Amino acid sequence: MAYDVFISHSSKDKTIADAVTASLEQAKIRCWIAPRDIRPGDSWGGAIVEAIESCRVMVVVFSAQSNSSKQVMREVERAVQHDIVVVPYRIEDVQPTRDMEYFLSSTHWLDAVSPELDAHLQELKATVSSILGNPKSAEIKSSPTLKSNAGQQPNVKPSAKPTGSPSPSKLPILLTGLALVFVLGFISFSVLTPNNDGGDDPTQSVVSDRPEKLSARSEGDIKLLAPDSVQAGATVSVSWKGDVAAKDYIVITPSDAADHLKPSRKSIGTLSSIEHKVSSHPGKYQIRFFDAAKNTIIARKPLTITTPSISLEAPAKGKAGSSISVAWVGPNKRGDYLAISTPESPSKTYVNYAYIAKGSPTNIRLPDTEGKYELRYVSGDGKSIWFTTPIEVDAVDVSITKLEPQVAGAEVLVSWSGPANKGDYLTVAEDTQSPKEYFSYRYVKAGEATKLRLPAKAGIYQIRYISGQNKTIWANAPVEIQMPTISITAPKATIAGTLLKLKWEGPANRGDYISIAESETQGKSYLTYRYLKANTQAELKAPQAPGEYVIRYVSGADNSVWYESPISVTGRSESLSAPDTAIVAKPLKVSWENKGQQGEYVGIYPKDAADDGAYQAFAYTNNKVTTNLKAPKEAGDYEIRYMSGNKKIVWARKLVTVTAQ
Incomplete structure (x- = not known):
């Protein structure tokens, strides 16, 4: 079974760890937690290593006990080595040890020290869901929200939020600051955005005796002082001459806008000048000074907003799903980003995007679908496209080598050719299943055949190569799965507690086992069991209580019962x-x-x-x-x-x- 989240915890924190697991699993997030998910007969260490490497996220229940636990330390170290997302969930106010701090110093901690457990679990669930849902859908989306793309950390929340498709994959990205990015982005947006409702700027000189309102003024009594032009999205300094009142205000609006329209108004208060952010749309504008007493304009000044000087240098074409490096020159205002869009799409829609805050060059991933697109430099508010250059996306060459008929539940090596882009994977699925549905999957590595676990039921299936970006099926090949020959030689009756020596025939796939169970129970229910190896004998102890039972051969793939034989257990006569x-x-x-x-x-x-x-x-x-x-x-x-x-x-x-x- 595939898992999304590994729960790392001290056994002394089991109650909280179980609550974390239950909360995440209610949101359909698949969790692995010891000892619950260690299969009978598996070694403890091996099971943990396998689980960590197969999960996309590790949640560390951090306490004094886990802080000093060597086992938890080994688990965290393993996750970091494999680029697994680590989310520390602090339940006690303790400082991490030096070793723990080394691995977790760059991560964002979720604090659950206060007693509001439900609220903390909701925050954790939202954070983990955001990480797991990070890949974007194949559809063109509205303007970007707070995400990282190609290593970029966004620093502002643009105007609309895209929807990402849930991913069955376990992308091994060390995205340890997702929740922190959201919080910082919101704070920076709130604090740094110019005050549009009349707040004062403490850096400007102050006129302390200015009246709140004046009367008997008309247009021309005030003279505005400001540059004749300014780049789109920049800030312009505006001052004035004449008698003004504290509640007078300034707006910057398109020249042809009606006088009653007052977007982005700023009261002058006691300041001698103000800083006003201008629109991201180039064009002819007007700075207007309003008399607060009459709400009439008493001064105007033309302002030309020009397009910033921008250039983009990128390949003219590239393969679908691959990443390209884009060298750019531009203002790099807060929230500016690069986008790949269809040529006819409006400014706020895109297929992919990448913030540019860390400077040129910036990596951006090409769409999964071939075609003609535009590479755009977009203003941080998502309203203006300041520069475009065409880019063509070519189809990828992907193929899967067809397999001969295979035994149900077996693990097979699948040969394939393809780009092995980040997050690409193979799946086994029925032909009617969607790209997001599968029986098993495994990420691909360049130059290596990929091992896949086959379903435990006979039939015709597909092996698929799926893009890790938008879950596009790039190639598929049919595979026939046949049921194996299974038999168990066992007595029809025995005495309670007797050690039974059984002979069996079967494929002995990984995890296959023989069990003794009560009649009418499911395959995963058993009283005793034994994993099967290459030999054809197994020993099982008969149940202690008299009754009717069954001896079963169970598939390790999904606990399907492939064979069962009844056995009657009688009471033991001892003296x-x-x-x-x-x-x-x-x-x-x-x-x-x-x-x-x-x-x-x-x-x-x-x-x-x-x-x-x-x-x-x-x-x-x-x-x-x-x-x-x-x-x-x-x-x-x-x-x-x-x-x-x-x-x-x-x-x-x-x-x-x-x-x-």
């Missing part, structure tokens, strides 16, 4: 031999008829104790027919019992009287 009396605290020799099996034991109990009650002394009977028990320290009537093991079924009893002498 005990021991003295009728014993002396307190002295050894007491006990014998029985048959050699004991693993887990079985004899014990001394108070005479009236329940069968599952506490013993006074016990000894295991494995491969023995006699042992010594220490008599209880208090005189009285007791019972020696031969017990089945963890089911605590009594197979034999013998009364004994313990005396002081």
